[in-house]
Amino acid sequence: MKYIYGSIFALTILILSCAQNSAGRRTLNLVSDDEMNAQGEQAYVDILSKSQVSTNYNLNAEITAIGQNIASATGESFKWEFSVINDATVNAFCLPGGKVAVYTGIIPVAANNAGLAAVLGHEVGHAILRHSSERMSQQLLLQTGLSLISINFEESPYKGVIAAAMGIGTTYGIELPFSRLDESEADKVGLEYMARAGYDPREAVKLWERMGALSDSRPPEILSTHPDPANRAKALSAQMDKAMALYEASVKKPTVNLN
Numbered sequence: 001m002k003y004i005y006g007s008i009f010a011l012t013i014l015i016l017s018c019a020q021n022s023a024g025r026r027t028l029n030l031v032s033d034d035e036m037n038a039q040g041e042q043a044y045v046d047i048l049s050k051s052q053v054s055t056n057y058n059l060n061a062e063i064t065a066i067g068q069n070i071a072s073a074t075g076e077s078f079k080w081e082f083s084v085i086n087d088a089t090v091n092a093f094c095l096p097g098g099k100v101a102v103y104t105g106i107i108p109v110a111a112n113n114a115g116l117a118a119v120l121g122h123e124v125g126h127a128i129l130r131h132s133s134e135r136m137s138q139q140l141l142l143q144t145g146l147s148l149i150s151i152n153f154e155e156s157p158y159k160g161v162i163a164a165a166m167g168i169g170t171t172y173g174i175e176l177p178f179s180r181l182d183e184s185e186a187d188k189v190g191l192e193y194m195a196r197a198g199y200d201p202r203e204a205v206k207l208w209e210r211m212g213a214l215s216d217s218r219p220p221e222i223l224s225t226h227p228d229p230a231n232r233a234k235a236l237s238a239q240m241d242k243a244m245a246l247y248e249a250s251v252k253k254p255t256v257n258l259n
């Protein structure tokens with residue numbers, strides 16, 4: 001009997017917690033935005049405290065400007081923050097609540113402002129689509145019996161799991177790639193954000209082609225959680241008509257090389 005009540009309880013939670021994300025898919029979210037954003041903020045502070053944060057004024061200004069343009073295009077009222085980390089790692093991330101970091105190692109691959117807008121559009125897309133909350137919900141059900149809720153990131157024995165759910169697990173020694181579905185959703189909305197923000201969306205295809213070329217010799221860190229650069233370049237090309245229409249209607253920003 002206890003088991004049946006337990007099952008009904010779990011089922012009720014699942015039904016009540018299924019919501020539609022902005023890509024139109026029904027998803028499981030057991031963790032509130034407030035809780036996720038608090039975890040995102042704690043993880044952000046933790047990572048920045050262990051990293052060499054760039055004090056290069058011009059570089060910070062340039063990357064923050066691109067990030068703010070993408071953030072505006074999402075229409076989401078996060079408490080956005082942008083940081084540049086001096087590190088040769090080819091990576092960038094956006095944590096729940098809009099906490100963004102760009103590693104200097106990704107700048108030569110991004111090559112220009114539109115390439116970086118493509119990277120940020122995609123990473124921000126994961127946050128807007130609540131992919132971390134979805135993954136954390138799955139972890140909650142699978143591993144911990146809901147005990148991850150309302151815990152302190154810094155002191156949690158599940159720190160690695162929480163970080164992995166947010167897509168930054170490699171920093172804490174747990175690799176957990178986003179699902180293919182998450183990746184294609186983030187690519188899709190990311191392409192729209194960059195186009196609406198006035199960056200040439202065709203640069204997104206070139207970006208992933210450059211990532212693919214790089215992975216033949218030394219696989220970039222970002223590909224440990226973001227596989228199949230060739231496939232995503234192809235899928236992005238297929239969505240180009242809609243993106244170009246948004247770009248044509250936007251206040252266009254000339255494509256300029258990053259310093």
Ligand SMILES: [Zn+2]
Nearest residue numbers: 178183186226
């Ligand atoms: Zn991704």
